[in-house]
Every structure is written in C-alpha cells, then in structure tokens.
Amino acid sequence: MRIEIIPCLQDNYSYLIIDDTNNFACVIDPSESEPIINFLENKNIKLKYILNTHHHYDHIGGNQELKKKYGSVVVGFKGDSKRIPGIDILLKDNQIWKAENFEAKIMHIPGHTSGHICYHFFKEKIVFTGDTLFSLGCGRIFEGTYKEMFESLKIIKSLPEETKIYCGHEYTLNNSKFCIKYDPENQSLKKKIENLKKKIVAGLPTIPSTIKEELDCNIFLRTQDLETFSKLRDLKDNF
Numbered sequence: 001m002r003i004e005i006i007p008c009l010q011d012n013y014s015y016l017i018i019d020d021t022n023n024f025a026c027v028i029d030p031s032e033s034e035p036i037i038n039f040l041e042n043k044n045i046k047l048k049y050i051l052n053t054h055h056h057y058d059h060i061g062g063n064q065e066l067k068k069k070y071g072s073v074v075v076g077f078k079g080d081s082k083r084i085p086g087i088d089i090l091l092k093d094n095q096i097w098k099a100e101n102f103e104a105k106i107m108h109i110p111g112h113t114s115g116h117i118c119y120h121f122f123k124e125k126i127v128f129t130g131d132t133l134f135s136l137g138c139g140r141i142f143e144g145t146y147k148e149m150f151e152s153l154k155i156i157k158s159l160p161e162e163t164k165i166y167c168g169h170e171y172t173l174n175n176s177k178f179c180i181k182y183d184p185e186n187q188s189l190k191k192k193i194e195n196l197k198k199k200i201v202a203g204l205p206t207i208p209s210t211i212k213e214e215l216d217c218n219i220f221l222r223t224q225d226l227e228t229f230s231k232l233r234d235l236k237d238n239f
C-alpha cells in the first residue's frame with residue numbers, strides 16, 4: 001500500500017491509500033473533489049472507497065461528486081449516518097472493516113465531534129486520526145466533553161509506537177509554538193521543531209508523524225491528568 005498526501009482547501013489533508021497490486025484506492029476525508037480528481041486523472045487508479053473520520057464539511061465535501069464520478073462506496077460511523085453525505089457502509093466501534101485488500105480497525109474517538117472515528121490500518125501500521133489527534137496538538141472539543149477527548153487520545157496513544165499518524169490538517173507549526181511555550185525544556189520537542197521547520201521551508205507536509213514522536217513531544221499526550229489536559233485545551237483555544 002502506498003499513501004499519497006493530497007492538500008485540500010486552506011490547510012486540510014486528504015489521503016489516498018493505493019493498492020499497487022490492483023490499482024484500487026481509498027480516499028480518507030476528501031475535503032473537496034477537485035484535487036482528488038486531478039490526482040487520479042490519467043492514472044489507472046480506481047477510487048473504490050471514500051472513508052470519512054467525521055461529518056465536518058472540510059472532511060466530506062468531496063463525497064457526493066467522487067461517488068458519482070467513480071461509483072465509490074462511502075464508509076463512515078453508524079452514529080453519523082444522518083450527516084455523512086452518500087454514506088453506504090455503517091461502521092461500529094472496534095469493528096474491523098475489510099474490503100478488497102484494505103483492512104482497518106475502527107475506533108470510536110469522540111470529543112471533537114460525537115461521531116468521530118479513526119481508521120487504524122494495522123498491517124501497514126498507519127492511523128488516520130482526522131481532527132482528534134494532530135501533530136503536536138489535538139482537535140477542538142465541539143460536541144464532546146474534556147473527558148471524552150482525553151479518553152479518545154488515550155486510545156490512540158496505546159497504538160504501537162512506530163505507527164504513522166496521518167491527521168486532517170497541517171497545523172503542526174502553530175501547534176509547536178504552543179507546545180514549546182508550556183514545555184520549554186523538552187529536548188525531543190526542540191529537535192522535532194527544527195525538523196518540521198525544514199520541511200515547511202522546503203514546501204513539504206510535516207505529516208506523517210509517529211505515535212512515538214507525539215508521545216515525546218505533544219503536550220496533550222504528555223499530560224497525565226484530565227484537569228491539566230482541560231486547562232491546556234482552554235489555553236490552546238485562545239492561543
């Protein structure tokens with residue numbers, strides 16, 4: 001499996017997972033259809049599945065058009081069946097979704113929205129975290145509680161350390177400023193900031209990160225108690 005990062009809208013990332021053995025692909029969170037279509041054009045790749053992490057417009061905006069154009073099947077969380085456009089396959093917490101050679105464990109991780117899920121492609125050691133875990137940050141709490149978000153991050157934290165993280169937005173640089181402000185002596189964080197600045201200067205995505213890097217550097221994962229986590233989340237909202 002090969003991952004292609006497709007920048008969308010202002011700072012969103014959609015991702016294509018391409019199976020080189022048969023040229024079948026899944027797209028994760030198509031914010032809009034055009035960049036996906038542009039990428040697929042003149043390539044012999046069949047967009048079989050559209051996987052959504054949550055219902056926000058910047059994650060589902062391309063669903064209908066891609067579905068119409070390629071006959072793709074839309075996959076999302078059961079609890080969001082009313083608000084994910086074109087949904088065909090309803091997923092449950094902890095289920096394994098398997099289709100063609102694609103296989104992912106679904107984890108319900110509420111907090112940002114009540115129906116947010118992540119897709120853990122365990123064979124490839126890759127997780128798509130949408131707007132729940134970002135590199136050096138976490139999503140805003142729109143529909144859930146601090147506790148739900150804290151618990152959801154714990155679930156992601158428990159994945160193998162070498163797991164690669166593909167998240168919904170390029171927020172890493174801004175997030176890093178917050179982390180270093182409240183964690184100024186963190187040497188791993190300093191190193192990560194140096195690296196990500198180089199990527200940004202070169203016009204490259206700072207994604208993927210890894211569970212290990214986030215455990216070492218992301219203040220929202222380093223926080224051990226709910227109270228501190230909640231305080232940090234509030235501070236970040238006004239940062």
Ligand code: ZN
Pocket residue numbers: 054056112131
């Ligand atoms: Zn969102």
Ligand code: FE
Pocket residue numbers: 056058059131168169
């Ligand atoms: Fe988003």
